[in-house]
Amino acid sequence: MPAPVTFWFEFASTYSYLSVMRIEAEAARRKVEVKWTPFLLGPIFKAQGWDTSPFNLYPAKGRNMWRDMERRAAKFAIPFKPWTGEDGRIFPQNGLLAARTAIAALHEPWGRDFVRRVYTAQFAEGLDISNPNVIGDCIEAAGGVDRIYLHMGHSNTQKQRLKENTDAAIAAGVFGAPSFTVGGELFWGDDRLEDALDWALSHPA
Amino acid sequence: MPAPVTFWFEFASTYSYLSVMRIEAEAARRKVEVKWTPFLLGPIFKAQGWDTSPFNLYPAKGRNMWRDMERRAAKFAIPFKPWTGEDGRIFPQNGLLAARTAIAALHEPWGRDFVRRVYTAQFAEGLDISNPNVIGDCIEAAGGVDRIYLHMGHSNTQKQRLKENTDAAIAAGVFGAPSFTVGGELFWGDDRLEDALDWALSHPA
Structure with a gap:
């Protein structure tokens, strides 16, 4: 069985959008299991002295x-x-609300579709993803109940989980998005998506 | 006829090594003409406030x-x-001597082989390419006369040409290495080599 791949993405990241749209098909082709993991780049950039992208x-x-x-x-x-x-x-x-909502939504079968819709809203439709109405529309379109998941997105539980994801990303050496980790290997950038999945294939768990 | 591609490389750059070794075959496959152009990243990095890589x-x-x-x-x-x-x-x-010598050598049929040998000396053999003996050995192995081309590498003419290449790189928007320009398009990174050559193919000169 191929090793599982952790897919680290940040909602504000342009290149994460490409991977979010591409990874399902590439992973399915290789029968590789992917763990979708939203995190925040802000604290990582801040630690390097950057206050923006x-x-x-x-x-x-x-x-x-x-x-x-x-x-x-x-x-x-x-x-x-x-x-x-x-x-x-x-x-x-500002991808905070999107990321916190995604953490809850990714437990549901429609979670990945929700993530794709948020990125598409941002990068294809030019919408503001810090707006709860935009996130709510993405929840509904993906098949969830906006009121329930927006509530979860605003909760301390998801806030704490997003912080844990970000700490785990830092511990894994992640410094940009998207990133992919498999075994002890870190791959950075949408242009390494195929390399990461191929690595999983050639290094069974 | 495909548009010609300018290939910008810096001798200290690790990813330039990959492109230097790959570009001949990829360009030949597409019948794309490539202009090999050494430049210096140092002044570009310095202008951004960086004193190293x-x-x-x-x-x-x-x-x-x-x-x-x-x-x-x-x-x-x-x-x-x-x-x-x-x-x-x-x-x-320090790739100064290598770059200045390359500018002279690239007028010769063995010039590209010389460039590949310098990168291989650095990144496969771990040699110091600021050492004139190392550069001399690469000239001889490629088929040139070391004494002549080392002399040219130390001359003000090549020094001036390297400065002109670097100014041209800046004018083309180059901010890292390797880079590829074709028409008004700039492609950055070894992972965009194929994209740049494909662009040349689909945009005839």
Whole structure:
């Protein structure tokens, strides 16, 4: 049996969007089990002295990221609408509510669909995912009851679990998103998704 | 005819090594013309406030890079011997002499072979490429006369050309290595090599 892969994603992360949309098919093809694990990059960036995304701190890198995302999304046929902050929308968005709600939702069969809908709302439709109405719509569209899961998303239990995920990410050496861990190996970036799954295949649990 | 691709590489860059070893075969398969262009990352990093490689500034990222390089090199069957600075070897190495010599050598039919040999000396054999003897051996092994090309490598002409390449890289938006430009598009990283060449194919000059 292939080793299980932990998939670390952050809701504000552009490249996490690509992996969120791609990983189910790639994992199914290899029969690899994937554990979806939302975490927060903010505390990790802060520990390095960053108060925002490196794509904002380093403008040349940021410009390239938006264009690269556009090209990669087109390559994978994933809807994407780039922005640069110049049109008034914020990057990175606040993904706290989304992440806390996802932790509860991922116990349900519709949880992964919910996660995909939140990313699509953000990066294809340009919506504000810190808005509870947006998250509520994603819950309902995925098949959950918005009132119940929004309530859980605001609870201290999910807040604590998100903190635990973030601590576990740091302990695993995670420094960016998306990341994938399998056995003692850490793979960083959507462009390592296939490598991580292949590693799981060639290193049975 | 496919658009020509400019391949920007820096001798101290680990991921440039992978592209240097891979690009000939990938370009030939697509019949894409590639212009090999050494440049210096130092001035670009300095302008961002960095006095060394980001892989040294951010240790978690650095540890992952060495392990990732090891895995990717194995995947592509490229010889590679990682180090972390703990064994006394320096990272990043000083690639000034290598880059200046390469600018002269790349006018010769053996120039690309010379470049590959310098990277292999550094990343597979662990040699110091700021040492003129190491560069001289690479010139001879590639088919040049070491005395002539080392002399050119030390000359003001190549020094000036390397500065011009670096200025051109900055003007093209380059912020890391390896990079690839084709038309107005910038692709960053060895993991975008295929994307850049495919772009050249689908956007004829």
